[in-house]
Amino acid sequence: MRWFARRLVFYVFAIWVALTLNFLLPRLMPGSPIDGLLEHLSPAQLAANPGIVQTYEALLGGGHHSIGQDYVTYLHRISHFNFGLSTSNYPTPVSEVVGRTLPYSIFLVGVAFILSFVIGTGVGMVAAWRRGRFTDSFIVPAFMTVSAFPAFVLALVGLYFLGLKAGWFPIQHAYDSNVIPAWSWTFISSAFRHAQLPILVIIAAYAGGWVLNMRTVMINTIGEDYVGMARAKGLRDRRVMTRYAGRNAILPPLNGFAAQFAGAVGGLVFVEIIFSYPGVGYTLQSAVLGNDYPLAQAILVVLSVCVIIANLIMDVLNFVLDPRLRTS
Amino acid sequence: MSAVATKTLLEVRGLEVEYGRVRAVDGVDLDIASGEILGLAGESGCGKSTVANAIMQILRPPAHIVGGSIRFEGEDLTGKSNEELRRFRWRNVSMVFQSAMNALNPVMRVGDQFVDMMQAHERISKHRAIVRAGELLELVGMDKQRVRSYPHELSGGMRQRVIIAMALALSPELIILDEPTTALDVVVQREILQEVEALKHDFGFAVLFITHDLSLLLEFADRIAIMYAGEIVETGPAATLAESPLHPYTQGLLQSFPPLTGPRVKLNGIAGAPPDLREPPAGCRFHPRCPYCAPENAALYLRQTTERPRLREITAGHFVACHLVDA
Numbered sequence: 001m002r003w004f005a006r007r008l009v010f011y012v013f014a015i016w017v018a019l020t021l022n023f024l025l026p027r028l029m030p031g032s033p034i035d036g037l038l039e040h041l042s043p044a045q046l047a048a049n050p051g052i053v054q055t056y057e058a059l060l061g062g063g064h065h066s067i068g069q070d071y072v073t074y075l076h077r078i079s080h081f082n083f084g085l086s087t088s089n090y091p092t093p094v095s096e097v098v099g100r101t102l103p104y105s106i107f108l109v110g111v112a113f114i115l116s117f118v119i120g121t122g123v124g125m126v127a128a129w130r131r132g133r134f135t136d137s138f139i140v141p142a143f144m145t146v147s148a149f150p151a152f153v154l155a156l157v158g159l160y161f162l163g164l165k166a167g168w169f170p171i172q173h174a175y176d177s178n179v180i181p182a183w184s185w186t187f188i189s190s191a192f193r194h195a196q197l198p199i200l201v202i203i204a205a206y207a208g209g210w211v212l213n214m215r216t217v218m219i220n221t222i223g224e225d226y227v228g229m230a231r232a233k234g235l236r237d238r239r240v241m242t243r244y245a246g247r248n249a250i251l252p253p254l255n256g257f258a259a260q261f262a263g264a265v266g267g268l269v270f271v272e273i274i275f276s277y278p279g280v281g282y283t284l285q286s287a288v289l290g291n292d293y294p295l296a297q298a299i300l301v302v303l304s305v306c307v308i309i310a311n312l313i314m315d316v317l318n319f320v321l322d323p324r325l326r327t328s
Numbered sequence: 329m330s331a332v333a334t335k336t337l338l339e340v341r342g343l344e345v346e347y348g349r350v351r352a353v354d355g356v357d358l359d360i361a362s363g364e365i366l367g368l369a370g371e372s373g374c375g376k377s378t379v380a381n382a383i384m385q386i387l388r389p390p391a392h393i394v395g396g397s398i399r400f401e402g403e404d405l406t407g408k409s410n411e412e413l414r415r416f417r418w419r420n421v422s423m424v425f426q427s428a429m430n431a432l433n434p435v436m437r438v439g440d441q442f443v444d445m446m447q448a449h450e451r452i453s454k455h456r457a458i459v460r461a462g463e464l465l466e467l468v469g470m471d472k473q474r475v476r477s478y479p480h481e482l483s484g485g486m487r488q489r490v491i492i493a494m495a496l497a498l499s500p501e502l503i504i505l506d507e508p509t510t511a512l513d514v515v516v517q518r519e520i521l522q523e524v525e526a527l528k529h530d531f532g533f534a535v536l537f538i539t540h541d542l543s544l545l546l547e548f549a550d551r552i553a554i555m556y557a558g559e560i561v562e563t564g565p566a567a568t569l570a571e572s573p574l575h576p577y578t579q580g581l582l583q584s585f586p587p588l589t590g591p592r593v594k595l596n597g598i599a600g601a602p603p604d605l606r607e608p609p610a611g612c613r614f615h616p617r618c619p620y621c622a623p624e625n626a627a628l629y630l631r632q633t634t635e636r637p638r639l640r641e642i643t644a645g646h647f648v649a650c651h652l653v654d655a
Binding site: 243 | 381388389410414415419425427431448449480494
């Protein structure tokens with residue numbers, strides 16, 4: 001339990017660092033932070049958004065006090081999910097924009113990343129168990145080749161050939177334009193259909209890494225005495241592979257899952273942009289292009305928190321799967 | 329000693345095992361009668377454990393059997409299907425592995441590892457299997473509550489007891505002990521071996537006891553086979569081997585541990601190191617290290633360096649493969 005408490009303290013600390021950096025970065029720019037932000041806006045944009053100066057001041061914690069006071073105000077607002085107003089969607093609050101887009105990203109990236117992990121480790125496990133046979137000689141190289149391309153290249157290739165040419169998948173958006181988002185069967189099935197191609201692309205881009213990782217760990221695990229003993233006990237081959245070798249070999253890749261996830265977030269943003277998928281990645285792009293700093297900053301905070309939560313979930317899973325962690 | 333050594337249980341003839349191009353076991357013959365304890369001794373890397381894995385039929389590529397036969401109760405194992413072999417394992421021959429520390433699955437409760445094994449061989453409910461696992465643990469002197477423990481919660485000696493309890497579970501005719509006590513301290517070693525002897529007395533299984541510690545075998549085994557560089561060089565009743573070892577390698581092994589009583593003497597190990605099995609020495613494989621191999625005796629030297637010695641029976645049950653004995 002102490003191990004777990006230590007991890008929790010660490011994550012709270014990590015979130016605090018992310019929030020503080022987010023607070024400090026605009027202030028490290030030369031001149032007043034608000035001037036710095038306003039410089040990027042055209043006169044037309046300024047005219048269209050009369051409340052923009054107040055919005056920035058709100059975002060930065062008032063602007064007329066000492067930096068320490070500003071910081072306290074900032075933390076207070078963030079803890080109430082108050083990120084100010086979105087300038088590109090004026091006067092919609094940033095929290096509302098993020099709340100609208102985040103579920104799509106969590107659905108898309110969550111499903112795709114978990115699937116790529118499950119498929120990748122599964123293939124890696126079988127390849128190591130039947131070394132030099134079909135899976136090992138043909139499927140593993142196929143995964144490696146595909147995963148050698150960056151996610152956005154695969155997204156473009158998939159979009160062009162599978163979406164546009166073959167017409168097997170819808171090529172953009174999260175659901176059909178004539179469907180209204182609601183908890184209805186029409187909406188859910190439409191959302192699933194639109195997610196298929198992006199999910200396929202993400203699996204193609206990231207499963208190869210898991211295949212190689214799992215295969216390497218699994219080959220070492222197969223040499224362990226408990227695997228030999230499991231075979232000597234007369235267990236069925238499949239059971240030895242899954243319950244003895246695979247069950248132990250999965251622990252190191254699982255530990256790397258969260259780190260891999262953090263590294264992949266950038267690539268996932270591109271996939272959303274290419275498919276015009278209205279998740280946070282797509283929104284982040286439009287926020288940056290539209291100089292919507294409150295929105296962009298809020299999304300960066302949300303992304304950091306998401307990565308930290310992914311870490312936390314993996315820790316809990318590790319804790320459940322490895323009895324040695326529970327007692328030490 | 330072995331009063332009931334009547335029926336031949338296991339019969340290994342001309343066994344050859346290769347790891348890629350390296351021949352780790354080269355023409356090994358072994359016989360084990362039911363209820364007998366056969367000791368197999370030799371240095372690390374001489375092929376002892378490979379013999380054990382071949383008998384269990386759990387060699388993994390690149391290791392594979394290239395020649396010879398293994399007969400269990402008259403049936404050749406090499407001709408059996410995978411499913412027949414699966415049923416044969418543990419039900420007929422079980423095995424206590426070299427390192428007690430790593431032979432149990434670290435993420436499974438001890439009880440579940442019993443359940444797994446029992447359910448692979450018979451129809452038994454999980455509850456019933458756990459109860460039986462508890463009984464088996466009590467048989468080897470452990471608390472039956474230990475079925476709920478994970479391996480890392482047990483000491484080395486306890487883990488070895490768990491594995492011995494598992495080996496007994498299906499009442500096999502033969503138990504292979506592959507260096508069962510190497511990782512344990514001397515006191516625990518003795519306890520475990522006495523435990524095995526007592527259980528053997530009750531259950532009547534035969535034992536193939538593999539170790540590099542010849543002194544242990546002199547105490548526990550009925551017969552001993554000495555292995556060197558993939559071959560059996562001498563085999564005979566334990567008492568005969570202890571008193572009149574014929575092969576220079578056996579003599580060297582016997583001189584490499586101190587007697588507990590008697591005057592202090594300087595120990596003479598065996599000079600040199602075991603040969604590289606990719607290119608074993610021609611003739612007798614022991615000749616580069618043999619104290620009785622010298623070019624002065626030209627006729628003998630020629631035979632020692634070119635001709636492979638065969639096992640010959642010298643006295644009843646005492647075989648040796650050495651040119652010195654023929655000469």
